[in-house]
Amino acid sequence: MNKHFLLSFLALGLWVSLTEAASAQFGPPGGGPGGPPGFGGGDNRRKTEFTGVTEDTPKGNGKITGILVDSVSGKPVEFATVALISTKTNKPIDGTTSDAKGNFSMTKLAPGDYRLQYSFIGYKNQDSRAFTIAKGTEITMGSVKLAADVRTLGEVVVTGQAAMIEEKVDRLVFNADKDLTTKGGDASDVLKRVPMLSVDLDGNVSLRGSQNIRVLINNKPSTIVAANIADALKQLPADMIKTVEVITSPSAKYDAEGAAGIINIITKKNTLHGLTLNVDAGVGLRASNLGLNGSYRQGKLGITLGGFGRTMYNRQASSLEQTTLVGTQAQRTSQQGTAFDKPLFGQYTLGFDYDLAKDQSLSAGIRFGTRNFIQEQNQLTSSYLADSLVSMTNRDVDRKDLSNSVDMNLDYIRTFKPQQEWTISTQYSRTGLTNNFFADVMNNAGELTTRQRNLNNNTNQEMTLQTDYQTPIRKNQLLEFGAKAIMRQVDSRYQYQVGRSTGELVYDPTNPSGSLAYSQNIGAGYVSYTYVTPSKYTFKVGTRYEHTGISAKANENTPLNIPSYSNLVPSINVSKSLKAGTTVKAAYNRRIQRPGLQQLNPNPNAANPQMIMVGNPTLKPELTDNVELSLSSTIKKTYINAALFGRLTNNAITQIRIPSDTLAGGIITTFQNIGVQRTYGANVFFNTQLTPKWSVNGGLDGYYVYMQGTTPGVDGKSVLISNTGVSIGGRLMSQLQMNKGWSAQFFSFFRGPMPQLQGTMGSFYMYSLGVRKDLNKRGSLGLAAENFLTNGVTMRTNLNSPLLSQVSVTNLYNANVKLTFNYRIGKMSFDAPRRKARSVSNDDVKGGEGGNDAGGGAQPQQQAAPAGGRPR
Template sequence: MWLRTTVYLFFLTTIVTYAQTPGGTINPTVPVQSGQPVSPSGGENPVKGNAKISGCAIDSTMTKAVEFANVALYETTSGKLVNGAVADEKGRFLLTRIAPGSYRLLISFLGYNAKSVDNIVLTKGQAKDIGVVRLTASTRTLNEVTVAGKKALVEDKVDRLVYNADSDLAAKGGDATDILKKVPMLSVDLLGNVTLQGSSSVRVLINNKPSSILAGNLADALRQIPADLIKTVEVITSPSAKYDSEGSGGIINIITKKNTLQGLHLDVDSGLGNRNATLGLNGSFRKGKLGLNLNGNGRLVYNPSASDLNQTTYLASGATPVRTNQHIDAFDKGVFAQYALGLDYDLAKNQSLTAGVRLGIRNLNQDQHQSTTILSNEPMALPSKRDVYSQNLSNSIDVNVDYLHTYAGTGDGSKKEFSLSTQYSQNKLTNNFDANQLDTLGLIKTRQRNLNDATNKEFILQADYQVLVSERFQLEFGGKNTLRQVTSLYQYLLASPTSTFATDDSRPSGSLTYDQNIAAAYVSTTFTTRSKLAIMTGLRYEYTSIQARTGGSQTGGSRTGGSSTGGQGSISIPDYGRLLPSINLSKKIGEGTTVKLAYTRRIRRPFIDDLNPNFNTVNPLNIRIGNPYLKPETVDRIEAGYSTQVKKTYLNFTLYTRLNTDDIQSISQRSDTLVGAVVTRVTNLGKEYNYGSNLFATVNITPRWSVNGNIDVMYRFIQGLTLDINGLSTLISNQGFRWGGRMDTQLQLDKGWAVQANIGYRGKDINLQGYRIGFAQYSLGARKDFSNKRGSLGIAAENFLTRGMGFTSVLNSAQFDQDFRQYIYNASVRATFSYKLGSLNGAKVKKNKSLGDEN
């Protein structure tokens, strides 16, 4: 059914898309600096020959490509326009079929001063590489009004969508989630959980690399990354075969700021508000072949929250239900820090070495005051009170060393490239809590402690080789091996008000060791036809072997000064291999319209939180436990896209469908040992269908004022096994629509002022056993740049019209009904400050720039 429905939808989409697209072949045009296209003189065909000119357009101050720059070739003597081209997304351009003679090359793009390369003399059949051409940003003064070229907030590239966080004023002083909630196709709930086109199974990279910072709870990890450190966010829904298959929903690549200016340089960013405070330093030194980058960022967060739980559990047919009411008041306090040291060194003209060390610290503490009433046949009972102090700690390190060797071609730029990458990562996670059970007078009756230490270690070795076989065909292949080890130690202790802690024999204790070895190989090809059809195909094979074992109950353990008993038990998890094909088609129609069609197969392996068998009872009515027996989830995804530029408006429309098998989801059931409690486990549910669409538009009303809008709609069908009232497995399903949208506007004012406003809504979201209601978020920001362009002052406010927000989750099954409402007091106002110190001498241009910019 999924396949038939999908084929029908995309066949219909293709017919409609091409019916609305003007036909015919459009002759290449060469836009001049004003942005208005012109054709070769008199409409004649360019001068024919067999010589070539190639090069690369680079931003002079940022050492980045000027994507889609305009390239025009003029005869020196007559000044006649004879040839032209548009650079690709990496700034590279190639002009072919040129007759012998003397020429002048003009390279231009909106927001840059045109650059002329004179006295280019070509002989018959010559292939001339003019190398790197640096364009400088243009600024014109008209009656005391400064107009400068500025980067768009959102850019659409061949295989990804890019959100430029530098242009986001309201996120300054926040964290990564404040950025991600404004990125098209992404959605972030009030707890910081991220979904990509409705899927929570996303692979998050930092600078094209995995990071141990992101191991464990992703929402908490993203709070470690300050918004001021983020340069861009790339959303990749149909990754090529070069990327790991993990992240069935797609990839989010967070690119951090890196300075490439010569000399010593230091950026200072800070913020202070009613919910957080930040301080960040980003320094660099570059001289000759050596470049160093060092940054350190710290954040303090302080935020109250609350929740109400109304729950009914059904013990058996005909038995009296148990009703439970609970109210929690809580306060979160956290310290987040991140430090990174990067080095790059040019070993030779065509060889470079890069290395980096990244440290991450998370220290999040929460105080909870729980008041619970459990009712059955007896009259209203007095509520029981429980105070809980929980710790969510993380210390992570990533170390990487990468080598790149490019091989010069015969005139068309770099023809071959070999890269070797290594990375070691380690993340130590601690999730402990202390709970005091109180009597009616508020005095301690008993004390409980849960100790849970987990470690995630990973070593990666990867080799890649690229070759530009011809002007239209590129071949890439490589291999990768990932060694991963996850360990978890967990234990419950019990004490009276005055005694020391001792092992609680009524609670499960033990350990988990989970070793995973992933061997992968891939091949990828890119072919561009003369009719501007780009075909990217890939095939990746991954073989995963797993060795897992559990430890027996602990009767003291080293952490309490005693000894531990219990043997090791092996978990039988079969090895598995997966063949993962991908194909991306992109057809350029004219100069402003592109049609795309893509198919990918990806998998999701369980995260450390999914595997952790610790019986977490921070809230004894809502208990969570992991599952080390999880299988990988497999996802088949088809996507069709249409994008066009109509005058000052850019439109991007996407249709997608996704089939998940062995879906990794949470399932809840009543507890057989704790009356009135519900236990949530992670399991392979069954299957899930998703059909969705996304529409993004940006309108440049004036050169100073832009508006961006995003609307997404998704239909979800999910099916899996749960337990009936007698504890027997039964097949259930749920389905429904979810929609959401956001609007963002930016306005550049005189004298360095800029303002930005954002509003977004996320609709009702369903899962197998229930749903969660929708919610809205909004923000407003303003910034004043200093006259010397080295610094700025700003103010940002979020959800400031109310104290906070509440949203409700509803779960229903044969065993229980649950209504859980959370209150997030996220109204915030903060002031921000940034300043640049040091040299502002031009950037160093690396001659051995890679053929690709993927991981």
């Protein structure tokens, strides 16, 4: 790994040196003062328009100077766009950008009648008075005050009061801060509303029917997400989520992993000066929460401090009917279970950013996460052989799933000139996991016969070093490249203890203890090139090379033979802007998917001995080829987007159920690399403004999947099995703004049965209704109800193979009513968006089954480039 990583860094350093030398000799690519402004001014600055004009601008000896300042604070507005427009043709003749002190100038101007237009993200566009330039004229515009426009959004396709959904050049963006009914909830509540995503009753997330995704928070990974996506999402409060970005065709800048795509959750951050404090609180029938977030920003320094806690209380019931073959006879098991969950989640953050100079900035942050999940279960199990009752047991189980995580990052950015920058990003992340259970086993007479304990401690840590460089080439091309190293370590230790009704618990020889030490080192390099044609075609092509080295040992000294591997993953994205706001896109990319901690963990979790879960440390990565074709258009007040997609996956990681060797009637769920998985599907969604204050949006998605793999047969040999099926889902949301600060929202979602290799996962649904009242523009009071017409949701799952059949029914009593309160305290004033150092994004590990502004990477195109999430 070190050889590959060092070669990548040497190549990067050589290219940076050559590019800087070329810039010094031939001038800044993409223009600057006195020339076309090129792409514009960097991640958080407004991108100027590429017009495709090829004729030379008329020259003279006229000159214009001035300074741009904020109309409230009086502070200079840097990197704003200033366009010189002919009053005769109403077309731009020349342009420039303001410097770090707000000053701008244009020279060598030909005589004529003109006006100036000033524009910058976060401010209203403003035109100057008309003026005339004669030969040798020098005009001073003086101090030009720009008024803030807090309503400005980058490349908003959906217009009107509720721009719930936006489409960027390479992603779909869901504006979560406009959602009323998720207040007081967590990130999984938000993701249920996002097009193309579905979240099951356990909180597991799927994108277009696949759980092979990567979830980032503010473009950053976290080891807690790598260990278990569902649990990680419960630690993130819905009130702090600004947008959710769904990236189905990532460019070469992203890590190669996340076969179905990437989900990037952007949390709220402000650009306000002063000291602020935000209070979020909620109480409900299923959960209560309290959050405090403060920020201080003055001059070059910004500091944020936040804390969030949420406790839940929920009851669920389940039934299980399964049959397995014992020799030539069928063993039938019937189980009735009840459970009461008492989870407690918390998250605490501290961050700062500082401008070292006008072209350099530094940012750092630390995030602590904690999860205390306690569940009380009761399992009544009856076993039958040839319809005769063999045994009946009653288990009282106390489960403890505990974790603590820490993420620390330090990032630096150097801007040489607008859209030419170099970044260095570092991150350290560590998660400790404890997954224990204690069980009392009683016979049918209610007598305590056996006690059992499972102890399982895990750690997952990684260190990441990354550097990126981007530079425009002329005014319609962009070159990006970088290198990255990830050093990852996983450690798992487990043991079982048993005892009689009294006395101490001792080591259980039938369930031996064990350990797993797993090291993974990744070296990567990428190059990406974007080209915009005058005929409004945008081409973004690139490739990424990744080398992965793995060393693993089981039980301290037994090496596992897991070979190293290298992958070259290309990506192609093409878009074409048509008339009447219509855009067509086509994309192809290759992705790899490495197994996550939950899938590697060899601990046999037998909290329910009828359904044992155990990982597979010898899993190999899967490789997926993706293709996608989409069309989007705006028809009057309705925005429509439709897409067709296909995925071909080899060595797909999936769940496999096999009969237990030690417990008659028991089933073991593990993970294997099945042979082939092919998926074809389509999705369509819309957003329409019925009135200026009433919007409706929704959509449908569906896919067909074919899966093929092996499973044990009746004679002990592996047999080839396959399964096919169709799954359809959809959502509908409506928002209404009323007078005197009142607003209301309705949301509904359903997901049909989902095919699996050995059966079908059941369908599920949810719906909610909420109202909110704004209080003096500083706070709000809300009331929301979920699944209030029924007592809960039922999901039925069927599994079949040559050796077993299983029907499980889960009833989740999730009807809920919640009251939320939000209030903001502090003195605030508007400030222009600040440049941020880019940060690490490890979008490369598959999650278990069962932070940062969104300033976008440059996407040169005929329209203003998007301000969507930064690819990493």
